[in-house]
Amino acid sequence: MLMWRPAIASIERLRAFDSAQLQRGARVVETGDCAVCHTRPGGQYMAGGLALVTPFGTLYSTNITPDPQTGIGQWSLPAFERAMREGVSRDGHFLYPAFPYVHYRRMTAGDIADAYAYLMSGPAVDSPAMQNRMNFPMNIRPLVSFWNLLFLHAKPLTPVAQQSEAWNRGRYLVEGPGHCAGCHSPLNLIGAEKSGKSLAGGAVDGWEAPSLLGMASRANAWSSDQLVSYLRAEVVDGHGTAAGPMRPVSLSLARLPVSDAEAIAEYLLSLQTKAAITENQPGAASVEPSDQASGAQLFASACAGCHAPAAPMREIDGRPALDRTSALQAPSARNFLKTVLEGVPATPGVPGPIMPPFAASLDNVQLTALASYLRQQARPDQPWTGLSSTIEAIRQEKK
Amino acid sequence: MTPVTLNVNGSAQALELEPDMPLLYALRNHLGLNGAKYGCGLGQCGACTVIVDDKPVFSCVTPCAGLEGKKVRTVESLGTAERPGPLQKAFIDKQAAQCGYCIAGMLMRAQSLLESNPHPDEQTIREYMAGNLCRCGTHLRIIEAISLVARQHGSAL
Numbered sequence: 001m002l003m004w005r006p007a008i009a010s011i012e013r014l015r016a017f018d019s020a021q022l023q024r025g026a027r028v029v030e031t032g033d034c035a036v037c038h039t040r041p042g043g044q045y046m047a048g049g050l051a052l053v054t055p056f057g058t059l060y061s062t063n064i065t066p067d068p069q070t071g072i073g074q075w076s077l078p079a080f081e082r083a084m085r086e087g088v089s090r091d092g093h094f095l096y097p098a099f100p101y102v103h104y105r106r107m108t109a110g111d112i113a114d115a116y117a118y119l120m121s122g123p124a125v126d127s128p129a130m131q132n133r134m135n136f137p138m139n140i141r142p143l144v145s146f147w148n149l150l151f152l153h154a155k156p157l158t159p160v161a162q163q164s165e166a167w168n169r170g171r172y173l174v175e176g177p178g179h180c181a182g183c184h185s186p187l188n189l190i191g192a193e194k195s196g197k198s199l200a201g202g203a204v205d206g207w208e209a210p211s212l213l214g215m216a217s218r219a220n221a222w223s224s225d226q227l228v229s230y231l232r233a234e235v236v237d238g239h240g241t242a243a244g245p246m247r248p249v250s251l252s253l254a255r256l257p258v259s260d261a262e263a264i265a266e267y268l269l270s271l272q273t274k275a276a277i278t279e280n281q282p283g284a285a286s287v288e289p290s291d292q293a294s295g296a297q298l299f300a301s302a303c304a305g306c307h308a309p310a311a312p313m314r315e316i317d318g319r320p321a322l323d324r325t326s327a328l329q330a331p332s333a334r335n336f337l338k339t340v341l342e343g344v345p346a347t348p349g350v351p352g353p354i355m356p357p358f359a360a361s362l363d364n365v366q367l368t369a370l371a372s373y374l375r376q377q378a379r380p381d382q383p384w385t386g387l388s389s390t391i392e393a394i395r396q397e398k399k
Numbered sequence: 400m401t402p403v404t405l406n407v408n409g410s411a412q413a414l415e416l417e418p419d420m421p422l423l424y425a426l427r428n429h430l431g432l433n434g435a436k437y438g439c440g441l442g443q444c445g446a447c448t449v450i451v452d453d454k455p456v457f458s459c460v461t462p463c464a465g466l467e468g469k470k471v472r473t474v475e476s477l478g479t480a481e482r483p484g485p486l487q488k489a490f491i492d493k494q495a496a497q498c499g500y501c502i503a504g505m506l507m508r509a510q511s512l513l514e515s516n517p518h519p520d521e522q523t524i525r526e527y528m529a530g531n532l533c534r535c536g537t538h539l540r541i542i543e544a545i546s547l548v549a550r551q552h553g554s555a556l
Contacts, residue, residue, distance in 0.1 A: 297418045
């Protein structure tokens with residue numbers, strides 16, 4: 001094991017790439033969601049600066065435009081490929097695993113070269129890296145080499161002959177560039193995905209990233225059509241629409257050929273749960289008594305304009321009934337509460353659902369009553385537990 | 400009907416309201432405060448924006464129940480036609496209104512921004528104001544008016 005890696009010689013920025021490669025590269029970069037982290041809100045494309053809050057401190061995404069000083073303009077393709085597969089910067093320092101090289105390492109050499117060509121062809125932006133605020137001992141970068149020794153094992157994917165081409169494409173997108181497991185897997189105490197639990201559900205930015213196993217067979221099952229539409233940021237009867245950190249991912253997928261979302265759906269729907277689904281069992285003690293009448297009144301005054309059966313959005317625009325959404329069907333109330341508190345912000349230039357935030361309009365008692373009332377409509381057999389403490393926790397997280 | 404005491408623009412108002420009434424209706428129909436407007440009724444346009452405890456809210460989707468003990472402020476609290484407040488004066492100076500329907504909401508959202516951040520840059524103003532729409536298209540003048548107050552020294556508000 002090495003705690004230090006050599007620098008790879010800097011080069012003059014490469015500029016000559018053929019247009020077919022650039023088009024392929026644009027698609028690879030979209031499948032890898034590079035811009036989701038490497039572009040901060042209001043910032044320049046790929047110029048970095050987005051804060052990633054982790055249990056170990058706050059990291060800022062870096063500038064991956066071809067600026068020679070502050071971006072990756074001096075990186076050769078071998079340097080870029082080493083970063084993508086081993087998490088090592090051109091100058092030899094270790095990158096933090098928030099950069100999903102544990103997944104990107106499964107990408108084909110062709111895809112990595114195409115992504116490189118695309119990134120190198122973009123406008124160079126002078127935007128120096130922000131200072132990370134990592135806690136001790138994670139602020140000591142060489143320690144990442146120990147982490148890599150333990151967790152950097154993923155091998156390139158070999159196609160499974162018995163499966164369709166679409167399934168194999170879907171598996172490649174999910175396990176490689178799409179790095180779905182980065183959010184949808186539980187993490188261990190040092191921030192690595194727990195072994196054997198890949199895609200079994202995780203957490204990101206205070207949102208629940210649900211398990212992607214057994215989606216075809218769970219209580220609120222997904223059909224292929226539903227999943228393809230959901231993955232492409234549409235509103236889906238029976239599930240709702242992507243919100244929170246999944247929103248930009250789905251907007252990205254919507255820009256790709258529909259065959260990619262279809263491939264991902266085919267692969268995901270083939271995944272089975274390894275163990276029995278462990279949904280929260282209702283504990284009589286922790287279900288808070290709530291006033292269903294006040295929940296109904298709050299729904300009438302705050303939600304009904306859009307979500308009541310006769311509301312125009314339901315009748316004209318085909319929005320699903322709330323009790324049939326994944327957020328209200330889920331074992332955890334977290335995504336429902338996050339959606340109500342933060343809303344679904346508009347995406348400039350893209351038509352789609354928007355929802356106002358209710359953080360300042362509803363207090364914790366009201367939100368508890370509303371959540372309890374709507375859960376009663378959706379899953380009367382399984383009330384949510386610990387609502388008020390979850391709401392309190394989410395409000396604290398926001399600060 | 401349910402008794403509710405609302406604290407609006409500094410005075411306590413004891414009202415008898417339907418238990419599911421949104422704040423906008425209480426302000427307009429029960430208190431005669433017609434500044435806040437009904438635009439979409441869905442919390443998507445911002446014409447109904449008022450301030451509750453220093454935060455801008457869409458009053459059309461904010462239940463009256465639960466507002467007891469909180470301080471509601473409407474555009475009527477900023478000034479009068481004879482003595483407009485600094486933000487209102489800037490809107491007049493920049494001629495930031497066309498039909499005027501959205502302006503009460505625009506003023507209250509801008510007011511809450513300037514109270515928490517007295518000197519926002521234009522990008523901050525644009526992002527903060529994004530939830531309020533003007534169908535006449537006076538956004539640029541509205542941003543200019545807010546910038547004018549933001550550039551003034553001291554606590555203009």
